[in-house]
Amino acid sequence: MKLFWKAHYYDGKTAERHEVELTVSPESLSVKGEGFAATWPLSETGQTQGFNKGEPVRLERGREAIVVDDPEFIRCLCEVAPGHRKRFAGPERTRKTLFIIPAALALTALIVAGVYFWAIPKSTAYAAQKVPPSVEDRLGQSMIKGITDAVPQCESPELAEAAETILKRLEAAAPGHPYEFRVYALESPAVNALAAPGGHIVLFSGLIESMETPEELAGVMAHEMQHILLKHSTQSMLRELSTGLLLAAAFGDFNGISSAAGTLGSLSYSREFEDEADRLGADLLVESGTDPQGLITFFERLWECECKKKKSRAETLLSYLSTHPSTLARIESLKAHLETRPATEKFEPLLPETDWEKVKSSCSQIETEKEHSEQGKAG
Amino acid sequence: MRISCPECRFEKDIDPQTLKFQTTTATCPKCSHKFHISKPEPEKKEERTVPLEANAMKENAAGKGTAVQAPGAKVIPLPGAKPRQPAPAQKVSFHGKSLTLLRLYVVSNLLSVLTLGVYHFWGKVKIRKYLYGSTEIFGERLSFSGTGKELFLGWLKAMLIIAVVLSVPNALASFVHPAFGLLIIPIMFALLPAVLVGAWRYKLSRTHWHGASFSFSGTAKEFMKIHIKGTLLSLVTLGLYGPYFHAEKERFWRGNSNFGTGSFSYDGKAGDIRKDFLKAWLLTIPTLGLCWLWYSAKVARYDWQHTNFGSLRFSFDATGRQLFSFLAGNMLLLFLSFGLAYPWVVVRGINYFSRHMAMKGEIDFAGIAHAPQSAKAVGEGLAGVLDIDVAM
Numbered sequence: 063m064k065l066f067w068k069a070h071y072y073d074g075k076t077a078e079r080h081e082v083e084l085t086v087s088p089e090s091l092s093v094k095g096e097g098f099a100a101t102w103p104l105s106e107t108g109q110t111q112g113f114n115k116g117e118p119v120r121l122e123r124g125r126e127a128i129v130v131d132d133p134e135f136i137r138c139l140c141e142v143a144p145g146h147r148k149r150f151a152g153p154e155r156t157r158k159t160l161f162i163i164p165a166a167l168a169l170t171a172l173i174v175a176g177v178y179f180w181a182i183p184k185s186t187a188y189a190a191q192k193v194p195p196s197v198e199d200r201l202g203q204s205m206i207k208g209i210t211d212a213v214p215q216c217e218s219p220e221l222a223e224a225a226e227t228i229l230k231r232l233e234a235a236a237p238g239h240p241y242e243f244r245v246y247a248l249e250s251p252a253v254n255a256l257a258a259p260g261g262h263i264v265l266f267s268g269l270i271e272s273m274e275t276p277e278e279l280a281g282v283m284a285h286e287m288q289h290i291l292l293k294h295s296t297q298s299m300l301r302e303l304s305t306g307l308l309l310a311a312a313f314g315d316f317n318g319i320s321s322a323a324g325t326l327g328s329l330s331y332s333r334e335f336e337d338e339a340d341r342l343g344a345d346l347l348v349e350s351g352t353d354p355q356g357l358i359t360f361f362e363r364l365w366e367c368e369c370k371k372k373k374s375r376a377e378t379l380l381s382y383l384s385t386h387p388s389t390l391a392r393i394e395s396l397k398a399h400l401e402t403r404p405a406t407e408k409f410e411p412l413l414p415e416t417d418w419e420k421v422k423s424s425c426s427q428i429e430t431e432k433e434h435s436e437q438g439k440a441g
Numbered sequence: 442m443r444i445s446c447p448e449c450r451f452e453k454d455i456d457p458q459t460l461k462f463q464t465t466t467a468t469c470p471k472c473s474h475k476f477h478i479s480k481p482e483p484e485k486k487e488e489r490t491v492p493l494e495a496n497a498m499k500e501n502a503a504g505k506g507t508a509v510q511a512p513g514a515k516v517i518p519l520p521g522a523k524p525r526q527p528a529p530a531q532k533v534s535f536h537g538k539s540l541t542l543l544r545l546y547v548v549s550n551l552l553s554v555l556t557l558g559v560y561h562f563w564g565k566v567k568i569r570k571y572l573y574g575s576t577e578i579f580g581e582r583l584s585f586s587g588t589g590k591e592l593f594l595g596w597l598k599a600m601l602i603i604a605v606v607l608s609v610p611n612a613l614a615s616f617v618h619p620a621f622g623l624l625i626i627p628i629m630f631a632l633l634p635a636v637l638v639g640a641w642r643y644k645l646s647r648t649h650w651h652g653a654s655f656s657f658s659g660t661a662k663e664f665m666k667i668h669i670k671g672t673l674l675s676l677v678t679l680g681l682y683g684p685y686f687h688a689e690k691e692r693f694w695r696g697n698s699n700f701g702t703g704s705f706s707y708d709g710k711a712g713d714i715r716k717d718f719l720k721a722w723l724l725t726i727p728t729l730g731l732c733w734l735w736y737s738a739k740v741a742r743y744d745w746q747h748t749n750f751g752s753l754r755f756s757f758d759a760t761g762r763q764l765f766s767f768l769a770g771n772m773l774l775l776f777l778s779f780g781l782a783y784p785w786v787v788v789r790g791i792n793y794f795s796r797h798m799a800m801k802g803e804i805d806f807a808g809i810a811h812a813p814q815s816a817k818a819v820g821e822g823l824a825g826v827l828d829i830d831v832a833m
Contacts, residue, residue, distance in 0.1 A: 070581075072652030077701050077809040079581070079652060111574045111584055116536050118582060120574075125811065127652065129581075159544060166547040173554050310558055 067135050071095060074125025084130065086142045091121070093128065102128075104146040112136060115153040177308055183332075186300040190293040195240040198296050199260030206246060206262045216247040216267050218424035224413055225265070228280045231412070232287060235350035239291055245283070249425055253364075255282050257289040259296045267425035272363065276413040276421075277356025284350075285343035285357065292342065294335045340392055341399045353409040354400055358393060365389045530756075533795035535788070537575035542784035545571055562596065563589030576791065578650065579804070586654070587647040587818070595643075595818025596825060603823070606632065632823075634668045635661040639820015645698060646816040651806060656814035658704075659697030667693055684718040685711040687740065695748050701809035709747035714740055734768070735761030745798070752802045759797040767793050 067084040071093055082095035091102040102123050112119030112133065119130040136152035225245040233243060241261035251268040258264070263286045265279075273279050289295055340357075347354040413421075445452040549564025566589045573585040606628055613621035638661040645655040671686035688711040695707035721736035738761040745757035759767075771789060774782040 074652070074811055076811060077651050077653040077703075077804075077806040079806060110586070111570075111582065114541060114571055114574065115538075117574045120582070120584060125813075127649075160540060163540070163544050163547050166544075166551040170547070170551045170554055173551075307558075308554075 064132075064134070064138065067130055067132060067138075069093075069128050069130045071098075072127045072129075074127070082128070084128065084135075086139050088143045088145065091128075091139075104143055104149065107149070109136075109150050113151055113153060117153065174308065178305065182301055182304050182308070183297075186297050186304060189300055190297040193259075193293070193296050195260060198293070199241075201296070201299065202258035202260035202262040205258040206264065209248065209256070209264060210246065213248045213250050213266075216249045216425040218247070218421075220416070220421045220424045221247050221270065224276060224279070224416055224418075224421045225283070227413060228276065228283055231350050231352065232280065232284055232346055235346055236287070236291065241290060243287065243290070247425065255286050257286040257295050259290065259293070259299065261290055263287065263290070270422050270425065273360060273422060274363075274418075275356055275359070276416070276418055277353050278360040279356075280350075280352050280412055281343065281347060281354065281357025281360055284346045284352075285339050288339040288342040288346060289335070292335075292338060294339065298332070298335070336392065337395060340396050344396060344400055345403075348400075348403060351408070351410045352412055354396075356412075358396055358400075361389055361393045361396070365393060531579055531800040533798050534577045535575055535791045535795050536577065537572060537788055537791065539785045539788045542568070542571065542787060543781075546784055559593065560589075562592040565589070565592060572787070572791065573648065576795070578800075581651045584649045585647055586649055587643070591818045592821065595820075595822035597822070598817075598819045599822030599825065602819070630669075630672075631665065634664040636820060636823040638664050639817070640824035641694070641820070642814070642816040643818050643821040646814040650700070651804075653701030653809055653811040654813050656699045656812060657697055657816075658699060659693050664693055680722065681719075683722075684714045687711070687714070687718075691744050695744070699812070700750065702812050703751055703804070703809045706749050707744070707747055708749070709744055714743055731765075734765050738764040751804060753804055754801050756799045756801070757797050758799070759793070763793075763797070 065085060067086075069082050069084045071080040071082040072078070073080070080095045080098065082093050082098070085092045085094075090104055091107060093100045093102060102121070107121050107123050110120045110122050111117050112130075115133075117133075119133065119135050121128045121130070133153060136150050139150050140147045140152075222245075225247065229243055229245055243261040243263065246262065246264045247270070248264060248266050250266040252266045253268045253272050254266050255269055256264040263283060265282070269282065270279065273282075344354040344357060347357065545564070545568050549560065549567065552560040553564060566585070566587055569585045569587065573583040576583045607625065610621050610624035610628065613624065638657070638659060642657040642659075645657045648655045667686075667689050671682065671689060674682040675686055688709050691709055692707045695705050698705045717736055717739055721732045724732040738759055741759065741764075742757050745755040748755045767789070771786045774786055774789075
């Protein structure tokens with residue numbers, strides 16, 4: 063073992079580098095250079111570099127620093143001064159530590175998956191039950207405001223009346239809930255409907271136009287009502303929030319990734335939420351005396367469009383599919399669910415005195431009328 | 442061997458054996474001019490085989506020689522010696538390994554997940570310490586002295602500041618008039634210079650090298666002026682103010698950066714890059730914006746060429762093509778590995794920089810005093826929260 067170690071010394075006053083020789087004793091380090099000598103007590107000496115292979119050992123004491131190029135120095139230091147062994151460490155053996163990479167990766171993936179698929183759904187389902195309806199309503203209102211600010215509302219009185227009638231009938235079948243349901247019709251070609259927490263249901267005019275009977279509309283509305291009654295929208299908001307936090311913790315990124323994850327799944331539900339809303343929505347329809355076939359017919363039409371992709375309407379329908387996945391599977395499970403119910407129920411026709419064709423096109427009519435009048439003004 | 446003073450031509454014979462180093466500083470007894478002398482070629486003992494590092498060793502010895510005034514330096518120079526050699530170009534060398542870096546990242550991520558993200562700051566420090574400790578300039582490694590605790594506290598303070606800053610226009614918007622919500626734009630605009638300066642000051646103040654630490658003497662107020670003036674004029678001139686804005690910014694960033702008591706300086710002029718800027722500006726549409734890569738490579742070369750530290754001059758020689766293949770390679774690596782190759786991208790980045798970077802001249806280390814700067818980590822925290830990257 064070497065007795066003298068070549069090193070560089072910095073006095074903490076200037077950037078000048080002094081060549082020195084080090085000698086190690088059990089309690090201290092003696093530093094000798096040209097016209098210079100000092101003793102560093104090991105208890106005051108800290109190591110800041112030399113933990114990795116090829117990195118020189120850097121010892122610091124206050125502002126002073128000593129750099130030793132020879133990695134063997136640390137081993138000598140630990141042998142000579144066993145009392146201070148804990149303060150110093152040489153480079154870890156590379157081969158020994160490399161297995162940590164797959165192990166830590168697998169463990170991280172396991173924890174993240176466990177949290178994502180188990181802890182988050184469980185805890186958000188529990189937390190959502192604790193969120194009071196008034197808070198949900200406020201949340202929903204701010205979400206709705208965001209949408210209605212961007213998309214114009216459809217002002218058709220026929221549609222509003224039809225939606226109100228359907229809503230009343232469905233609500234009568236679901237007594238004892240704390241929500242006040244409100245339906246918003248928006249002028250947008252998207253074949254889509256949304257449910258915001260607290261009882262807000264958004265229907266897009268593209269969706270209404272694609273429906274052939276009021277029962278279909280009742281089906282979609284029952285489905286969205288169940289999302290609200292089952293607190294799905296509140297749960298998925300909480301899920302997004304906690305998923306964002308999880309990703310932030312995993313990747314150490316408190317901005318980029320988490321905000322991206324937040325926008326990824328805005329207002330989209332997991333498959334199980336959709337299935338639950340489908341089944342209970344169908345039950346709600348049956349209990350209110352409405353033919354649940356309307357919901358199935360609507361899904362089947364969606365499925366047809368899905369098959370005839372690349373046709374003009376398919377593109378607009380895609381927006382519905384993206385937030386409501388795998389239509390065919392849903393039709394199957396919905397049919398299977400309805401078969402389990404006794405088939406003796408009688409269904410009352412919905413809106414028997416209303417001209418559905420007129421209702422369903424009332425939004426676009428207003429739109430075209432507006433365009434005409436605007437053109438007239440311009441002319 | 443015979444050496445001569447380049448100033449007064451005074452010459453003397455000395456024994457090379459008395460020279461302790463490859464290169465050392467001699468002081469002329471007649472005019473007390475300081476200059477470098479080297480041992481004759483066959484005497485050279487190659488301590489390392491890599492020529493770059495050998496150069497670095499020589500330079501260290503030179504620096505040391507000046508400082509300690511070793512007996513060899515007390516030589517009396519005599520006439521007829523060989524003229525002073527031009528100083529060899531210094532390179533930055535990086536010794537980091539991507540796999541080690543990957544290990545640091547992976548372990549840091551695991552511990553972050555287990556601690557709900559708190560460990561992230563300590564992991565960041567570990568990674569930074571590794572990267573700094575693997576970077577060698579003039580034979581001396583950089584070192585990072587930041588701590589996880591200060592980064593964590595800085596982040597907490599930054600979150601608090603952001604929360605307050607965002608809540609004021611929000612409250613005004615909901616209680617007074619929705620138009621107050623637009624206040625967020627000027628607030629963020631005004632906050633940005635403070636964040637950038639704070640983050641850069643923190644990073645420099647925690648960087649140590651060769652017995653001294655770096656520091657930054659520019660103020661947020663100063664940069665705010667440059668930033669506001671530059672942004673407004675760029676808007677008015679459809680971006681044509683760009684080169685002037687660039688030169689002012691570089692003068693601010695580089696000119697206010699210090700190593701110990703020594704200061705960097707920048708003498709670039711907008712007039713020199715104006716033509717290239719105009720060319721890139723006109724070619725934006727036909728080249729789909731790619732011409733800006735060539736422009737930024739050229740400007741990087743120009744900026745380093747006009748950066749000095751005392752008598753030390755810098756040069757950076759990456760071409761637009763090299764920058765393009767560097768960036769494209771990074772994107773490809775990240776894309777094909779689903780982000781797992783990030784450590785390789787980091788190492789590639791440092792290697793790209795050090796491969797193209799060279800320094801010529803000497804640093805008078807004895808004349809540089811250690812001047813530590815106490816900077817808070819809030820700037821770094823704010824930059825992190827706002828997702829702004831302040832890189833070396």
